[in-house]
Amino acid sequence: MNWDNIFKTLEKYTQYKHYLLLFDQYKLPRKQSRDEMSKVLHEAVTDEGFIGSIMSETAMDEWLALHQKDGNNYSFVYNLQEKIQDGLLNNLYVSRNKYIKLRLWDINPHNESEDLNSVMPNLTDITLVGIHRNENAGTYTFSFVSPCEVTGSRADGSTRVFKKVFFSHCVFFDNSNDVKVIFNPTSNLQHVNGVRKERFDWTPIANMVFNKVQEYIGGVLIVAPNWIPQALYKFAEEATSHNNPKITAASFNAQEMIEEFAAEVLKQAGVDTINEPALISRLIQDIQISFESQLFEIYSVEEEKENSLTIFKQRSDGITHIISVESTEEGFKIGPAAQAARRSRQDGDIDLLGVNLKTNDRMYKFLVEQGTDAYLIRGTNTFIEEEVVNIVIRRLNEYRTKIQVAAERHIRSEEGTSFPEAK
Known part of the structure; x- marks a missing residue:
């Protein structure tokens, strides 16, 4: 795992409450700052101790790709006309390494350069970074990252454009035909992977994620939420x-x-x-x-x-x-x-x-x-x-x-x- 990239990602995108949810799960000692929490997390994964690490690299990789599903997010809930074919989601999950071509820790999120082509050059499209199974909740979650551009300020106060990582997730439920698309409504957004929202309407972004997941599950028909x-x-x-x-x-x-x-x-x-x-x-x-x-x-x-x-x-x-x-x-x-x-x-x-x-x-x-x-x-x-x-x-x-x-x-x-x- 590339911990240099992981630390940068945690610094830019991970909230203190994200850490709290994980630390409570693994009974890790809480600290006062996000920086201290990241160091504790690093030790929990890398320190083998006498009986092995507290948290495996596999678990760390999964959490890193998945943790942004909690937060001040938008959740678009679609309803399928028919349930996904039995076994398809599980087969995709079992064979997930075949479909995941990029890990989140492969991305260096440092984005100070104004040459946007040199920023995160390996993130040029909406990309699958994880498929997760939660037995307790009865869900399969597909995690994606996309390049997005936002407006910001230089040191002198003038406006410029930054390239950032846009996290999104698509969740399927065992016991219903619902499909949930989750993402954070990034401030000052110009576009996500070339797709622009319509003023206050983020539907085009949600549809982009929903269409992407169909590359893995096949085409589906939805029922309009007229009810x-x-x-x-x-x-x-x-x-x-x-x-x-x-x-x-x-x-x-x-x-x-x-x-x-x-x-x-x-x-x-x-x-x-x-x-x-x-x-x-x-x-x-x-x-x-x-x-x-x-x-x-x-x-x-x-x-x-x-x-x-x-x-x-x-x-x-x-x-x-x-x-x-x-x-x-x-x-x-x-x-x-x-x-x-x-x-x-x-x-x-x-x-x-x-x-x-x-x-x-x-x-x-x-x-x-x-x-x-x-x-x-x-x-x-x-x-x-x-x-x-x-x-x-x-x-x-x-x-x-x-x-x-x-x-x-x-x-x-x-x-x-x-x-x-x-x-």
């Missing part, structure tokens, strides 16, 4: 639910009174409630929302003990309604923002949701957004472990299954109704 607005609606409703039987009972008991009150108010205003059923339904709904919101203020909101969720941002129909709340504790559970968010969900499809996830006594903050080919989960300047993102994916998959089952039942019901007429 995401419904799933985000269910996500928001569940995340903002009070989970309090007192509120449920009070709301149920007041239902008839609210309906009568709404009808009477409209009659007093000269509205024909018989010919305007949509209007009265909307008023009833608004009163119910306001009533429950007041109950939230009086009674406590029951939180989930594990993987509790709150909402801090909601966007409907692109830009029609954007509602945000700064509180990371209550989110849209109580207060005026909660009422506005619930009303907005009734009026249009949700295409973006800001989610706070509390797990293992830590709060994670990220956005879930609909896309054309894939939906996107992106961090908001927070270091997020890959497994935390998977919690959200699993929750969305639960909603997707319910949506699909309901749609199939509806189709069967319509077919059953129309069948006698077809005779």
